Amino acid sequence: MFPTPDLSHFTRNDYNEIYEPDADSFLLLDALELKLNKILEQKPFIILEFGCGSGLATTFIAKHFCPSSCLFFAIDMNPYAC
Numbered sequence: 001m002f003p004t005p006d007l008s009h010f011t012r013n014d015y016n017e018i019y020e021p022d023a024d025s026f027l028l029l030d031a032l033e034l035k036l037n038k039i040l041e042q043k044p045f046i047i048l049e050f051g052c053g054s055g056l057a058t059t060f061i062a063k064h065f066c067p068s069s070c071l072f073f074a075i076d077m078n079p080y081a082c
């Protein structure tokens with residue numbers, strides 16, 4: 001099991017402005033981890049996350065799936081996100 005990205009730099013006030021990672025966020029990380037081999041077989045080179053919020057999922061993917069060979073785009077309509 002991969003470690004969850006460190007979110008300790010966020011404060012309670014930050015979570016007043018962005019979505020605080022919750023059970024659904026961690027379920028997504030678990031699903032990505034279960035599909036790790038299948039994802040790596042595809043050799044992803046561009047990662048796009050819509051509605052990135054805190055950036056938890058993008059950070060997790062960057063760290064564990066393609067840390068040096070991918071181009072990442074994380075967008076959110078919330079100006080406080082990511």
